[in-house]
Amino acid sequence: MPELPEVETIANGVHARVQGQRIASVWTSGKPQTFKSPEAEISDALTGAMIESVRRVGKTIVMTLTRAGSKTDRSRIEFLIHLGMTGRLLVSSPDVPQPPHTHAILTLADHREIRFVDPRRFGRLSIHHSAAPQRTTENVERSTPHYTGPGREPLTISLGDFVALFRGRKTPIKAALLNQSLLHGVGNIYADEALFRAGIRPRRQAGRTTRAELARLRTALQTVLKRAIKLGGSSVSDYVDADGMRGYFQIEHKVYGRGREPCTNCGTPIRKIVVGGRGTHFCPTCQK
DNA sequence: CGTCCCACCTGATTGC
DNA sequence: TGCAATCAGGTGGGAC
Numbered sequence: 001m002p003e004l005p006e007v008e009t010i011a012n013g014v015h016a017r018v019q020g021q022r023i024a025s026v027w028t029s030g031k032p033q034t035f036k037s038p039e040a041e042i043s044d045a046l047t048g049a050m051i052e053s054v055r056r057v058g059k060t061i062v063m064t065l066t067r068a069g070s071k072t073d074r075s076r077i078e079f080l081i082h083l084g085m086t087g088r089l090l091v092s093s094p095d096v097p098q099p100p101h102t103h104a105i106l107t108l109a110d111h112r113e114i115r116f117v118d119p120r121r122f123g124r125l126s127i128h129h130s131a132a133p134q135r136t137t138e139n140v141e142r143s144t145p146h147y148t149g150p151g152r153e154p155l156t157i158s159l160g161d162f163v164a165l166f167r168g169r170k171t172p173i174k175a176a177l178l179n180q181s182l183l184h185g186v187g188n189i190y191a192d193e194a195l196f197r198a199g200i201r202p203r204r205q206a207g208r209t210t211r212a213e214l215a216r217l218r219t220a221l222q223t224v225l226k227r228a229i230k231l232g233g234s235s236v237s238d239y240v241d242a243d244g245m246r247g248y249f250q251i252e253h254k255v256y257g258r259g260r261e262p263c264t265n266c267g268t269p270i271r272k273i274v275v276g277g278r279g280t281h282f283c284p285t286c287q288k
Numbered sequence: 289c290g291t292c293c294c295a296c297c298t299g300a301t302t303g304c
Numbered sequence: 305t306g307c308a309a310t311c312a313g314g315t316g317g318g319a320c
Contacts, residue, residue: 003313033296059314085314086298101298120297122314171291180315187313234313256313277293279311292320302310 002083004154004185005228008056009247010089014114015054017091022050022109023065029103034118036080036126045077045127046106052076058149058184061089062128077127078147084122090115151184154221162218166206173209173217174202175276186221189234189256192281194221196255201287202273202280227252255281 002010026046028039035042049065056062061081081089090099092113098105104116104125116125128147152161165182166173176182177191186194195202197220200213209217228234233247250257254264259272263283273280 006313082314084297085312118297119299120312120314122297124315169290175291178314189313276291278314290320293318295317296315298312300310300312302308304306304308 002087002233003059003187003190004056004225005190005231005249006233006247007059007061007083007185008229009233010083011054011056011061014061014089014091018051018108018112018114019053020051021112022068023047023106024109025107027105027107031103031121033121034103034116034123034125036124042079042104042125042127046079049077056185057147058151058153058180059083059187060147060149062147078130080124080126080128080147081116082124084118084120084124086120087116087118087123090117149184150181151179152182154183154185155225157183157218159215159218163211163214166209166214169206171206172203172275173200173206174278174280176206177221178276178278185225188278188280189253190221190224190228192256193224193254196282196287197224199287201284202275202282255283257281 023046026043028035028043030039046065049067052064052066054061054063059082061083063079063081065077065079067075081087083089092115094107094111094113098115099117101119101121102115102117103121106114108114116123130146152165166176169176171179174191174195177186177194178188192202194217198213198217200209200217228247228249231247231249231252234250234253235246235248255270258270259281260269262268263270263286266283266285268283268285270281271284273282
């Protein structure tokens with residue numbers, strides 16, 4: 001379910017609700033695949049910690065925690081929440097019934113609960129460790145642990161860096177867009193929507209696109225992602241927080257989920273194919 | 289290493 | 305109507 005705009009919406013929503021709260025206790029379900037770090041480690045790291053912030057990196061929600069007593073950077077820990085396909089992160093009052101497939105509950109000092117719910121269990125919870133200060137060539141010393149994700153941020157990458165990502169790749173451009181170690185955060189919906197808006201067919205070899213096409217693609221991708229964030233993401237099923245917040249970007253989908261319907265631009269039926277094992281939608285007339 | 293394909297899960301929808 | 309097949313917004317690992 002969640003790609004960059006949905007994860008950003010959720011992270012912002014949770015941040016606004018729980019920033020500054022202390023985690024009083026932690027419960028975990030014991031379903032092994034959900035926990036990328038051992039449950040005991042997660043539980044130990046979170047219990048008693050204060051939630052400093054909740055933000056998005058790629059498709060991952062990063063909860064930064066501090067320990068009472070020591071205020072140095074070294075005491076910061078990051079709790080990573082990846083929602084997979086069906087994960088949800090809810091902030092609920094304790095009297096709201098627990099949904100099925102709840103795999104973790106962080107009970108806050110004010111008794112509200114942060115609940116991780118995930119029917120398909122493709123989501124993952126982990127603690128991010130980072131070595132003490134790291135040095136990089138372009139940066140000075142960094143004393144805060146910082147999860148940076150597997151790839152580059154689509155919203156801030158420069159044109160030059162964007163073009164370089166695809167150079168020499170034989171894989172279809174759509175598969176490259178979905179590769180999280182290149183750009184992180186782009187998923188199936190926004191890959192299709194960006195390629196449509198850029199006029200590029202999903203099966204085009206990534207390395208055979210022109211600089212001008214990639215410039216269009218970067219702009220299209222950023223436009224679509226920003227617009228979706230503004231609308232709270234796409235809700236094909238619903239997601240988000242305890243208030244049942246939904247996104248509305250799906251209203252503006254031009255190709256995703258519109259197989260056989262007419263293209264909004266030229267009327268040609270939208271075609272649905274499989275690229276890289278994923279359902280892929282495009283207009284055979286508007287995309288070259 | 290780059291690329292392809294499947295397994296990992298449950299639930300909703302499609303199709304016979 | 306009923307039941308089986310198919311599909312779903314994601315990733316990680318193994319094969320080549």
